[in-house]
Amino acid sequence: MSTTMPIPRLIHLDDYISVLGEPEVAELRALAARLHGRTVQMVNSTAVGGGVAEILNRLVPILQELGLAIRWDVIRGGSDFFEITKAFHNALHGGSYDMPPESFDVFLGYNEQNLGRLQMEGEFTVIHDPQPVALIKARADRWGHWIWRCHIDLSRPNPTVWKFLEPWVDRYDGTIFSSPEFSRQLSIPQYLFYPCIDPLAEKNRELEPEFVRAVLERFQIDPGRPILTQISRFDRLKDPVGVVRAYRLVKRYFDCQLVLAGGGASDDPEGEAVLAEVREVAQGDTDIHILNLPPWSATEINALQRGSTIVIQKSLREGFGLTVTEALWKRKPVVASAVGGIPAQVIHKHTGMLAHSVEGAAYQIRFLLSNPAIATKLAEQGHEHVREHFLITSNAKRYLTLFLHLAGSF
Amino acid sequence: MKSAESHFQFVTASYLTRIGDQKATTLAELGEGLKDSSDASVFYHTFQTLGRHHFLTEGFSNDFAQWVLASCNRAELAEQLASLDIRDYLSLAELRTDLHRIVTEYCATYPAYAGQVAFEPFYFCDAIEVAVPLGVEARTLEEFRRGLERLSHAAFHYHFVASRLRLHLRTNDFSLWLETSLGLSALAQRVNRIDIYTNTLESARVKLAALVDEEAAR
Incomplete structure (x- = not known):
């Protein structure tokens, strides 16, 4: 038994x-x-x-x-x-x-x-x-x-x-x-x-920059321009459509790209519907990369996170939000919603930026893109926060x- | 090299966080919560949080100030709470009294803000300390210096920050031993002046080691 x-x-x-x-x-x-x-x-x-x-x-x-x-x-x-x-x-x-x-x-x-x-x-x-x-x-x-x-x-x-x-x-x-x-x-x-998280696991271990670059190129993402990424299931509570709206507000000022990568759409009817909605909203914009990845994509996710300029987690509801932990561990500046376990990880203006709306998320992303030294400092402190606690x-x-x-x- | 009669025993402390029954969703509730909070809770949100967030050297002081700023958007009150220096306190009761006074005075001055609902609630927690010897001892300055190299952040925090509450003195375990056991008063004072708000635990440890090296080179 x-x-x-x-x-x-x-x-x-x-x-x-x-x-x-x-x-x-x-x-x-x-x-x-x-x-x-x-x-x-x-x-x-x-x-x-x-x-x-x-x-x-x-x-x-x-x-x-x-x-x-x-x-x-x-x-x-x-x-x-x-x-x-x-x-x-x-x-x-x-x-x-x-x-x-x-x-x-x-x-x-x-x-x-x-x-x-x-x-x-x-x-x-x-x-x-x-x-x-x-x-x-x-x-x-x-x-x-x-x-x-x-x-x-x-x-x-x-x-x-x-x-x-x-x-x-x-x-x-x-x-x-x-x-x-x-x-x-x-x-x-x-x-x-x-x-x-386990820092030595496939999803989190260090990767060679060449490998990261190769993964970006495989997905036709330009490593030379800012990359905004949200890793999550295609689920309404992760607000992928809100992320696209925030990206569009940022795009007015920065020539950036958006990556929405996750799984769960193949065995979940609701996930499929959300994926279709996101594709519809993103239609015609070649700088939006929607990646429906299979469950065995830990290394690819690792590379996408490491290749990103800013990682977003604009959830409407969240558990603890381990994708935030993963991004912080990889020294990425994070803009995330103040829901669930995220505020324990993203200490506003110390280890990342919290937002409460699409407009707020867009503003924080623009602020970090305009101030790379601040973004780097937040990312470094975020890494230390994970090292100490998560x-x-x-x-x-x-x-x-x-x-x-x-x-x-x- | 002078040998101390009483050795310095390096200890580490680990903290178990217990979630309390109280939470605050407004500044007024924070004031109420502070009035009734236990010593272990005040310790957790002040002394211990400084250790947990030692890598933040710009503007992070304690959990109360951070919540007031990030969740209530009240910068003036946050600044007042953040300005409390835990090195000034030898008892948690005194610290709780001052925290409570600052919040209630602010609420009385700005009653419109007192009841405003915060973005996120504040959860009162407390810490249970478990301290164990690291198996490292020092009788001489040289041994003490070697011991410093082997300290985790938690062990350094235990001896350098939390020690004030145990000793009920405006000093720390290191300074006390350097002065009373090795007679190195000047070094003890220099060590006690290392600023824990503008240093990380790691950079404070490095500064302490450098002061010991200077003393050894005299």
Whole structure:
């Protein structure tokens, strides 16, 4: 039923010294020394695909290398279970919940089945997202510290689904949210762990300038003129049409190009409709490049971000906005909407520019194009901000700190 | 080379951020929130945020000032809040009193702005400190200098910035040890004058190392 994941090991902790410096890696080792051999169990619902699996694929080997006895288990369920959890996901984001009342029993039934097969024996157990939330039941006659890591925005949940989940969440010792904005008032402590990127992953690693140039040329983008880029799914909440309008306001002053690159249009009817709308709006302008990329385009996205003059994220609603993190890491000046987790990353006039409208975004882009020295400084400070707070190593440090706090081992 | 009777133990601190129950959507609510905020919350939004944003050396002082500027667009109040120098405070209660006074006085002077809804809410958080020894100690100036090379930003912040609250003195761990254990009063004073608002933690560490090198070369 459930699967214990083999722990991947392609990158070692020492590989991060080139990014962080030796003292920061030594600090991780100092924190971990007091947790040597202590047992940790991470549980989620998927081994590949999606942000949680991506993070665990890097985090678990790092914590293991630091001396923790860590295991990662993935729960299993039938298609009915995952239909229900998908409906939970949408409802927790504020949507309606149209599944029958017995869906809650099906959900609990699968959690019970996983419980029968999983060995829940970690001193520190971290349950990710709602799918395995009811595994806390195993705690009735067990010891240890249990934490629920919620990766989704719970600020406006559907009341029916939240009423079902809340009693389970309340049984944990604490919760972790990605932003204060995503949290809820609960009777247990709520900790803040920002999402993170891996600087050594394909999507973020350094690229040769020649390769970046070749990718731009492959997409017929002129490297010699300013390039404004938004990387995101073709989704109305990312406001791609608003980005085109902002670009047109900038174009009156600067001979620039616009790149709208993303995926998700091929398997999502709404994405296809949005893509068609954007193509319609952009029609006749050869300086607008609309790239519907396949899911395996991490290197191309990396190159497009690195080849850009300014990266835009003009979302109307946003989760944490990891595309902003990626752009900041690549020392790109960013103009982004003040929504979701973006203000935590883009500190206005320090690590980028925030905007609240199409006109505001256009103005900030023009300001940065007119003042390249300021743009460079913001980009450099943005890179440092990511280095300090939004890398996978920062995430590892937060878990070590949490475990030390829970265990009182300091 | 003089050897100190008491060694300097290099420590690092890591902070766990806890999301509080309070948030402010107006300046008036910020004032209310400040009145009731815990020491850990004031620490998080002032002392600790300076460490978290040490790489910003122009105009970033604390979370309250930044929110007032970026989300409420009230530059005058932001400037007043930003001008509070955490080096002047030996207790968080005193700092909270001044923050609260500045916000409430502004709200009383400009009541029309007090209730204006900000672009983004301000979320009160607090920090739980977990401090662990780095396994590096110094008894001489030379060992101290070598230890500095091995400090992370968090460790430097712990000894150089947050230490005031532990010591309840207008100094830092480094200066205190240099003066009391090695008798290097002049060096201790020069170290204490390194400006943490206009330096990054890294550039402050480099300046400290340079001062130690100068002393060693005498």
